[in-house]
Amino acid sequence: MTDVASDIGQRGVQALRCPVCSAALDIVEQGLRCAHAHRFDRARQGYVALLSGRGNRHRSDTATMVAARRRLLGAGLFDPMARALARRIPPEAAVIVDAGAGTGHYLAAALDAAPAAVGIGLDLSKYCARAVARAHPRAIAVVADLWEPVPVADAVADAVLSVFAPRNVPETARMLAPGGSWLLVTPNPGHLHRVRADLGMLEIGADKLERLHEELTAGGLHVRHTESVTAQAPLDAGLLADLAGMGPAGFHRTDDELRHAARVLTADRATIDVGIDVTVTVAAATPA
Numbered sequence: 518m519t520d521v522a523s524d525i526g527q528r529g530v531q532a533l534r535c536p537v538c539s540a541a542l543d544i545v546e547q548g549l550r551c552a553h554a555h556r557f558d559r560a561r562q563g564y565v566a567l568l569s570g571r572g573n574r575h576r577s578d579t580a581t582m583v584a585a586r587r588r589l590l591g592a593g594l595f596d597p598m599a600r601a602l603a604r605r606i607p608p609e610a611a612v613i614v615d616a617g618a619g620t621g622h623y624l625a626a627a628l629d630a631a632p633a634a635v636g637i638g639l640d641l642s643k644y645c646a647r648a649v650a651r652a653h654p655r656a657i658a659v660v661a662d663l664w665e666p667v668p669v670a671d672a673v674a675d676a677v678l679s680v681f682a683p684r685n686v687p688e689t690a691r692m693l694a695p696g697g698s699w700l701l702v703t704p705n706p707g708h709l710h711r712v713r714a715d716l717g718m719l720e721i722g723a724d725k726l727e728r729l730h731e732e733l734t735a736g737g738l739h740v741r742h743t744e745s746v747t748a749q750a751p752l753d754a755g756l757l758a759d760l761a762g763m764g765p766a767g768f769h770r771t772d773d774e775l776r777h778a779a780r781v782l783t784a785d786r787a788t789i790d791v792g793i794d795v796t797v798t799v800a801a802a803t804p805a
């Protein structure tokens with residue numbers, strides 16, 4: 518975590534809540550503490566775990582998946598999407614939450630677009646939290662479960678990012694400040710379609726966007742804007758294996774299997790053009 522004694526650290530902590538009782542948190546020597554004496558130590562790697570202790574049933578990204586994601590994002594394939602997100606961040610934003618932040622890549626792009634903002638990167642994976650802690654000087658890294666009460670205060674977030682991540686509609690609506698935006702990135706059916714099947718990646722349902730909009734409306738949000746982002750980039754076998762390994766295929770295929778599948782794919786071509794095809798949906802609270 519950013520040094521909690523710093524101005525940014527203190528502002529970030531003000532936006533956080535105890536995952537057990539939802540009380541405000543104070544900075545204490547080892548980490549954070551609420552008025553009911555629930556304590557959360559700061560890890561040596563710079564993050565704090567705000568978990569209720571009720572246990573979680575969900576799989577979060579492993580160290581191998583996080584390393585693959587970092588290499589692939591570093592190669593720039595998803596940069597057009599990061600730029601589309603950054604354009605939607607109000608420059609005067611004070612708090613930006615990235616829910617399911619992964620390596621913190623998109624949170625960092627959003628923070629660059631809002632020079633005074635503090636960023637809170639939430640992820641269930643401690644490997645992701647370690648990466649988020651290093652992603653940007655104004656990023657606060659928090660291990661949190663998006664399927665539990667999210668340890669962020671009511672109405673504090675000027676923007677919430679959900680990029681290929683689990684989305685908890687009521688909790689996001691609760692966190693959003695008046696006028697704030699939820700920026701959701703979801704894959705279109707054409708996303709990476711040339712390589713999905715060969716690399717064991719999940720199918721994308723054709724009605725996914727429609728279902729998302731229904732879910733948002735049912736949760737008291739309305740869609741302010743949608744934007745399709747498409748881009749093409751050549752990837753070699755190593756990056757193709759990373760592309761699959763950073764997602765759900767990384768849970769059910771070994772690294773060797775993915776590298777073999779990627780080499781077979783590229784056997785007669787040095788590179789394969791991979792197309793990203795996503796929609797950025799911007800949602801906000803329905804005006805009263």
Ligand SMILES: C[S@@+](CC[C@H](N)C(=O)[O-])C[C@H]1O[C@@H](n2cnc3c(N)ncnc32)[C@H](O)[C@@H]1O
Nearest residue numbers: 575577578617618619640641642662663680681
């Ligand atoms: C497909 S990755 C996307 C990461 C990042 N937004 C990106 O696009 O690079 C999904 C992320 O959600 C996290 N995640 C999965 N279940 C979660 C949960 N219940 N609570 C918080 N994070 C979760 C994973 O650890 C992973 O980092």
Ligand SMILES: [Zn+2]
Nearest residue numbers: 535538551555
């Ligand atoms: Zn508490």
